[in-house]
Amino acid sequence: MTVIQELSEQLQQGNPKNVAELTRQAINENIDIKTILDKGLIAGMSVIGEKFKAHEIFLPHVLLAAKAMYAGMDLLKPLLLKEGIPTRGKVIIGSVQGDLHDIGKNLVAIMLKGAGFEVIDLGNDVSPEKFLDTAEKENAGVVGMSALLTTTMPVMKKVIDLARARGLYGKKRFIVGGAPLSSEYAKEIGADAYCFDGVSAVETVKRFAGIF
Amino acid sequence: MQSLAERLTQPGVLIADGAIGTMLFKCGLIAGECPEKINLDRSEILEEIALLYFHAGAEIVQTNTFGGSPLKLAMYSLDNKTEEINARAVQAVRKIVRDEAYISASCGPTGKLLEPFGDTKPEQIFETYRRQMKTLLAEGVDMICIETMTDIAEAVLAVKAARSISSMIPVCATMTFDPTPRGFYTIMGSTIEQAASELNNAGADIIGSNCGNGIMNMVTIAKEFKKHTTLPIIIQSNAGIPILKDGVSIYPETPEYMTEQSRELIDIDIKILGGCCGTTPAHIEAFKKILRENSAKTY
Numbered sequence: 377m378t379v380i381q382e383l384s385e386q387l388q389q390g391n392p393k394n395v396a397e398l399t400r401q402a403i404n405e406n407i408d409i410k411t412i413l414d415k416g417l418i419a420g421m422s423v424i425g426e427k428f429k430a431h432e433i434f435l436p437h438v439l440l441a442a443k444a445m446y447a448g449m450d451l452l453k454p455l456l457l458k459e460g461i462p463t464r465g466k467v468i469i470g471s472v473q474g475d476l477h478d479i480g481k482n483l484v485a486i487m488l489k490g491a492g493f494e495v496i497d498l499g500n501d502v503s504p505e506k507f508l509d510t511a512e513k514e515n516a517g518v519v520g521m522s523a524l525l526t527t528t529m530p531v532m533k534k535v536i537d538l539a540r541a542r543g544l545y546g547k548k549r550f551i552v553g554g555a556p557l558s559s560e561y562a563k564e565i566g567a568d569a570y571c572f573d574g575v576s577a578v579e580t581v582k583r584f585a586g587i588f
Numbered sequence: 589m590q591s592l593a594e595r596l597t598q599p600g601v602l603i604a605d606g607a608i609g610t611m612l613f614k615c616g617l618i619a620g621e622c623p624e625k626i627n628l629d630r631s632e633i634l635e636e637i638a639l640l641y642f643h644a645g646a647e648i649v650q651t652n653t654f655g656g657s658p659l660k661l662a663m664y665s666l667d668n669k670t671e672e673i674n675a676r677a678v679q680a681v682r683k684i685v686r687d688e689a690y691i692s693a694s695c696g697p698t699g700k701l702l703e704p705f706g707d708t709k710p711e712q713i714f715e716t717y718r719r720q721m722k723t724l725l726a727e728g729v730d731m732i733c734i735e736t737m738t739d740i741a742e743a744v745l746a747v748k749a750a751r752s753i754s755s756m757i758p759v760c761a762t763m764t765f766d767p768t769p770r771g772f773y774t775i776m777g778s779t780i781e782q783a784a785s786e787l788n789n790a791g792a793d794i795i796g797s798n799c800g801n802g803i804m805n806m807v808t809i810a811k812e813f814k815k816h817t818t819l820p821i822i823i824q825s826n827a828g829i830p831i832l833k834d835g836v837s838i839y840p841e842t843p844e845y846m847t848e849q850s851r852e853l854i855d856i857d858i859k860i861l862g863g864c865c866g867t868t869p870a871h872i873e874a875f876k877k878i879l880r881e882n883s884a885k886t887y
């Protein structure tokens with residue numbers, strides 16, 4: 377088994393200690409950060425997601441896997457941030473109201489920071505008011521929303537509707553992401569862009585900032 | 589009125605009330621607001637809901653204390669008001685039902701997860717329920733109802749907390765199961781068999797299921813419980829699984845439909861029949877009606 381396969385395996389076992397150890401090892405072996413992230417950590421987490429969906433495993437197992445995921449992400453974070461040259465622009469990011477999933481959102485925040493943007497992370501369970509109040513107060517150009525549940529997706533529309541009511545729509549850019557979303561849905565609710573993952577979020581925000 | 593403990597030993601199904609949460613939203617509770625805060629500042633709403641269910645024929649009426657444990661209230665910085673919040677809830681129901689219905693004290697999950705997958709210690713869970721239940725019992729409730737549990741370990745701690753205060757009070761414990769291809773499991777992975785045995789060992793008097801399912805699945809769940817326990821069974825079904833329509837949740841099962849399916853629950857001799865999310869006084873009234881028809885047949 378390669379170190380990357382083992383990393384995915386240990387994440388699925390929910391073992392934070394081994395995941396940290398293997399991530400360190402992979403970094404030392406000069407394996408590409410993106411490979412460690414995509415083929416190791418994210419790949420392991422998606423197996424967990426499938427097994428949970430099939431009711432083969434239950435929430436305690438998913439929670440342990442999430443802990444393990446963070447053990448790896450914490451080590452990758454400084455490396456992802458390294459190239460960052462701050463002040464390319466400000467981005468507000470958060471998981472929408474009712475949604476406690478924050479792994480994907482945190483990853484996107486790290487990648488945006490790494491690309492040189494100033495990121496204000498509002499955490500999870502963020503109300504529409506808080507998104508917009510902060511965007512106004514901080515004079516941020518981009519508002520990024522994450523939702524992992526079909527039941528919390530409609531909150532994104534609420535944020536955009538509220539932005540319309542407050543005259544912020546068109547002035548600020550709204551990007552959305554998360555496993556259950558699609559570009560059709562983003563279009564339907566009036567978001568400026570749907571981002572499949574962290575990389576596409578970085579590309580999109582760069583485009584909005586006029587950086588290509 | 590005879591004590592609930594006595595009543596439970598006699599034949600016949602008891603009718604409990606229906607949803608409180610969905611009713612509160614109708615009465616103006618805002619999403620994100622602490623549902624128990626109204627016990628402090630708008631207790632007339634509690635009286636209104638209790639009255640509706642009492643008039644519908646509920647013999648057991650619940651208190652608005654589902655999230656009344658200090659650990660849960662702390663999420664709204666209201667834990668310092670634990671005693672007042674729980675006491676007011678009981679007083680509001682007592683004012684309506686006087687001694688003509690039993691009061692069941694609702695105790696829901698703390699919202700915390702136990703170690704090792706969460707960060708909370710068993711002692712913290714036990715103590716938080718003990719503090720909530722002390723007030724509820726001091727206010728003279730007729731039953732402690734631990735409900736919507738998904739982690740059997742938390743449910744057991746709650747039952748033990750109740751038992752540590754009173755050896756006499758009827759303690760009811762219900763869990764929420766999901767249908768899977770391999771049978772019913774809670775989201776935390778507990779089975780019905782496990783629930784039946786562990787809740788019994790912890791000292792529960794009445795066990796069963798609430799929430800998460802419509803009436804059809806609840807019939808299956810009740811039958812499964814029957815296989816694994818001789819304790820009286822309680823079933824509080826949702827009015828189906830909510831359908832999201834234009835951003836609003838709609839519960840599809842009508843009083844007529846639920847009542848028709850409930851006949852099977854009465855046939856297998858469950859002890860308490862009530863409703864959970866989406867059920868209304870109309871559902872309770874319909875339950876009550878078929879019970880009357882049923883007893884007319886038997887006697």
Ligand code: B1M
Nearest residue numbers: 425429476477478479480520521522525526553554555573
């Ligand atoms: C702003 O711009 C952007 C741009 C891109 C953006 C973006 C924002 N946000 C995300 N992206 C994108 O970029 C990221 C990087 O590539 C990606 O982010 P992702 O988040 O998709 O990917 C992460 C890197 C890894 N993926 C994850 O972290 C999610 C993994 C799965 C397994 C998952 C986890 C870990 C958890 N969960 Co939950 N969980 C599942 C997930 C299954 C799955 N396959 O997605 C899902 C999402 N969960 C589900 C459910 C049902 C639930 N979960 C719940 C709870 C949890 C845990 C707490 C245990 C845990 C979260 C821990 C945490 N701190 O985040 C509950 C809800 C809690 C709540 N209110 O939010 C609960 C309701 C379970 C319950 N009954 O209690 C399912 C949702 C079904 C649905 N479609 O609605 C689910 C799909 C699992 C399943 N297959 O059934 C992209 O989507």
